[in-house]
Amino acid sequence: MIPAPFDYIAPTTVDEAVAALHEAGEDAKVVAGGQSLMPVLRLRMAAPSVLVDLGRIPELRGIRDDGDALVIGATTTHHDVLHDPLVAEHARLLAEATATVADPQIRHRGTFGGSLVHADPAGDLAAPAVALGASFTVAGPSGRRTLGTDEFFQDYFTTALEPDELLVEVRVPKHTGWAARYEKFHRAAQQWSIVGVAATLEVTGGTVAQARVALTNMAAVPVRARSVEESLVGRPATAETIREAAEHAAEGTSPMTDGNADAEYRSHLARVLTRRAVTTAAGVGSA
Structure with missing residues (x-):
C-alpha cells in the first residue's frame, strides 16, 4: 500500500x-x-x-565517554552500538542484546533511540536499558528533562514523551568488567522476542557481588527481576545457586496471552531463560 x-x-x-x-x-x-x-x-x-x-541532526548521533557513564545519541544505529569499543568495554549487555535485533540490514538503518521510543514490549533493547539503570534526556519547548526507565516506559507502545518532545540521548552507567548475557526465545530467526532476559553480573572471587536482571515481554513494560537479583547477590556463582534464583524470575510480572504463547508458558520461559542467561554470564558450565 x-x-x-x-x-x-x-x-x-x-x-x-x-x-x-x-x-x-x-x-x-x-x-x-x-x-x-x-x-x-x-x-x-x-x-x-x-x-x-531526525536524520540530519548531528547532535543526535554517536557514542561518547562521560566519566561514569556512556552517552548514546538517539539516532545512533544498532550497527554502531554493536561495534562500538566503548559499549563492548563498559556496557557489554547492550552489545549482547543489540546483536539479536533483526538482521544486519535492519541494524544498519534502525536506531537505538527509535527502538526505545517505540516501546514495543517485545523489543530487545528496553530490558537491557532497565537492567543497566539508563536514563533518558528529552527535549521539548520548555527545555530538557531527564527521565529514569520507570518514568520513561509507561505502557504498551507508550512512553512519557509528549507529542512535541523528542529523545536526545540515553545515559548508560558504566558496568566495566561485568559479565553479561541476553537470552531470547522467538519462533523464527529475526523475529521479536516471545520472552527475553537481560542479565549482567559482577562476580568477585567466585561470589556474585552485584546482579541486575530485566525481562522482555513479561509485562506492558520491561521489568526488573528483583527477586532473582536478591537470590544471587552474596552467594557463590554456582549452577545450583543460579537454578534456585531463576525460579523467582516470573514473580511480580504480568505476561500476556496471545497467539504466540499464553501467560503460563511465558512464565516458564522466563525461568528457563533466566537460568541460561545468568549461567552463561557467570561462566559456570552448562545452562
Whole structure:
C-alpha cells in the first residue's frame, strides 16, 4: 500500500525539530531509522500530516565517554552500538542484546533511540536499558528533562514523551568488567522476542557481588527481576545457586496471552531463560 499524503520536514538542529513538532501538534510523527514507522505508514495504521526526519541532526548521533557513564545519541544505529569499543568495554549487555535485533540490514538503518521510543514490549533493547539503570534526556519547548526507565516506559507502545518532545540521548552507567548475557526465545530467526532476559553480573572471587536482571515481554513494560537479583547477590556463582534464583524470575510480572504463547508458558520461559542467561554470564558450565 501507499502511505497517506504528508508534509516532510528535515531539521538540522534539535531546536528546529522541537519547533516543528510543537507547531504540528499531535498530528506529527518522528522518523529516525524508520524500521518500525514505515510499515505502519504503508498500511495506513498511522496517517500523520507531518513527518519530522531526525536524520540530519548531528547532535543526535554517536557514542561518547562521560566519566561514569556512556552517552548514546538517539539516532545512533544498532550497527554502531554493536561495534562500538566503548559499549563492548563498559556496557557489554547492550552489545549482547543489540546483536539479536533483526538482521544486519535492519541494524544498519534502525536506531537505538527509535527502538526505545517505540516501546514495543517485545523489543530487545528496553530490558537491557532497565537492567543497566539508563536514563533518558528529552527535549521539548520548555527545555530538557531527564527521565529514569520507570518514568520513561509507561505502557504498551507508550512512553512519557509528549507529542512535541523528542529523545536526545540515553545515559548508560558504566558496568566495566561485568559479565553479561541476553537470552531470547522467538519462533523464527529475526523475529521479536516471545520472552527475553537481560542479565549482567559482577562476580568477585567466585561470589556474585552485584546482579541486575530485566525481562522482555513479561509485562506492558520491561521489568526488573528483583527477586532473582536478591537470590544471587552474596552467594557463590554456582549452577545450583543460579537454578534456585531463576525460579523467582516470573514473580511480580504480568505476561500476556496471545497467539504466540499464553501467560503460563511465558512464565516458564522466563525461568528457563533466566537460568541460561545468568549461567552463561557467570561462566559456570552448562545452562
